[in-house]
Amino acid sequence: MKIAIVGAGIAGSSCGQALQARGHVVSLFDKGRGAGGRMATRRVDGPDGDVSFDHGAQYFTARDPAFGAQVEQWAAAGIVAAWPAAGEDAWVGTPGMNALVKAITVDLDVTWGSKVDAIRHVDGGWLLGPVSDTRFDAVIVATPAEQAGPLLVAHDPAMAAIAQACPSAPCWTAMVAFEDRVAIAGDIVRDNGIIGWAARNSAKPGRGGREAWVVQATPHWSRDHLEEAADGVVDALLSALATEATQPLPAAVLRIGRRWRYAKVAAVRDGALWDPARRIGAVGDWLLAPRVESAWLSGRMLADRIGPA
Template sequence: MKVAIVGAGIAGLSCALRLQDAGHRVTLFDKGRGAGGRMSTRRIETLAGIAAFDHGAQYLTARDPGFAAAIGAWEAAGVVAPWPAAGDDAWVGTPGMSMIVKHLADRTDVRWQHQVTALRHDSAGWHIAPFATEPFDTVVLAVPAEQAAPLLADHDPVLANAARGCHASPCWTAMFAFAAPLAIADDIVKHAGIIGWAARNSAKPARQGPEAWVVQATPDWSTTHLEDPVDSVVNHLLAALAEQCPGPMPTPIVRAGHRWRYARAVATDLGCLWNADLGIGAAGDWLLAPRIESAWLSGRSLADHMLAD
């Protein structure tokens, strides 16, 4: 098969590598400038060095034996390491979460900065708009449900409705760097006022640079303030972090914000979506649970369905 995959995150890459291993040709299209997506690592130059922030997914765990084996291979490749502060089974990408995606993407044909706006199907196969490519035999949508639904709508209303029925909550995230360590005892703060999660990113394995914190707001607060100006959101999250710091908190040398519109998917048991007659399907964490492992499993499951057909 000649396969097009829209989205080069964990789900898309998992699906792609499974199909490649079976001898099929796969091309991935991703609107991003490079590997990462919701596993991105942002780096900001400061006078104290480069501050790094895993401002999306914070860590990963494994329950499935196949995914645990994948983590073992990534550890051997030097792109993950345990992070005991988040739990005995927590792992992080090294030196950033985005390295996991980059490691996988390096083994595939990814077209970065290629935002797919439409799909067209005819007797020759699938055409990926607006790009001039040869037609593909099958197409996979490995993007959030809210982005998959409109692409599916003109071709399979049933799959489109399944995507519409899956929703994700947003997450406002702030990033702060400081010239000196904060007096917060723990490297992780959870469920503290409007803070859903905050972590001393610079304390993760293989990190360098100044004291760096990632602060993520709760889903409810993020939803209520979804359209607020970024400066206002950053100010609120900085104040919330200051409440966790004994004594005065120093002025940050870096302050930045990022809005994730589709951060945490509602768990379903669909696994993946696949129309064998048309050769179109979808994969992602929104089809299982809001975990990196779920995205990987969904991509593998879809690839297995495609290979079986």
């Protein structure tokens, strides 16, 4: 089949890779400018060179045997590395978290910067508006649940209802580079006041360079301050980070606020959704659990259901 996938994050790209291996012709469309999604890595021009921030998922684990085998292959290729500071089973992409999506999509047909506003069922096939005039035999929605529901509702209300029952918690994130090292002994801060997670990004494997931190607010605080200006949010998160330091924070040479409206999902356990009669489906971590591993597995599950060409 000629299959369109809306969303080229971990779930969409994993599904696309597996379907292509089964002989299908796969095209992915993603609104982002490049590989990442919630595995995003941002590189910013600093005063003395680029500064890197993993401002989405901070690390991932590999507990499923199939995903564990894939991670071992990525590790052998230098695409991922263990990060013991976050846990015995913690891994990160190298040199950024988006390395995973880049690796999966390298042999796939992906159109970046293409936001699909609607899908239409026409003459037994599918059209994606406004990004493509191609008629596809099947369509798979691989976006966060809140974005999947509106795309699915006109074609499969039951599928859309499952997506609508999986709300995601928001997350405000601060990305800050400093003149000097922040006086915190470890590289990670967890559950400190309004901070849900903070990490010395420059200490992750394959990074280095200028002192750089990613500070993520708790879901509750993020929800309460969702519409506030980014500068004020960054100020609040830096004040919280300062309470962990034994000395005043060094001067910030770069500071960016990023609001994730759909960060951590309350998942159901369907794994993947597929209507073989109309050839429409959905994948994502919201169908298993809020983990990178779950997004990858969801994509593979749907490819297994669709089967070979």
